[in-house]
Amino acid sequence: AQSVTQPDIHITVSEGASLELRCNYSYGATPYLFWYVQSPGQGLQLLLKYFSGDTLVQGIKGFEAEFKRSQSSFNLRKPSVHWSDAAEYFCAVIWGNQGGKLIFGQGTELSVKP
């Protein structure tokens, strides 16, 4: 069955520390991968996406993600977290044979300590 897993429900990091949010997917078809961020009371903002090509993709706000097909993963990273990064982060996948349906992970809530 199609699924997207974000193993960490909640992560707390100190401001200035590095960050890695994990995302794994399962299914056989070609995945098209996204990371979205949702601030409290806000909609979903696209951080970055991977369709093909270079497996390391750069996004907005200093985020990057790496697609590793062998591990079925698309982890999100940031070298130095800012207090304004506190939000909920969603990994999402469109499978190539499933039209435009985005399948979301459960989300990871990020808290930033001063």
Place this chain on the structure above:
Amino acid sequence: DSGVTQTPKHLITATGQRVTLRCSPRSGDLSVYWYQQSLDQGLQFLIQYYNGEERAKGNILERFSAQQFPDLHSELNLSSLELGDSALYFCASSRRQSNAPDTQYFGPGTRLTVL
């Protein structure tokens, strides 16, 4: 600001009632998607329209329906509302002029509370 607009921002209603949520896609986008975000189910795809035609359906209840009009705006109709329908409803849009997956841009959502 994604360019996708949704009205109203908040909606409070009673069980058994019917409501309509409205979405205007980004300029030039032909596809509209509806998603429901709830605490127990997370973010769930409901339905997709492309240029006025239904293209994909997810876990959308029979009490829910949607349509996309010639000007490309879309409405999601929820009827016989139950307490469990309380959620944040998102609309997203994309260019989608082919069958290839495309980037979806999300509106701010409509928060529905059923009392």
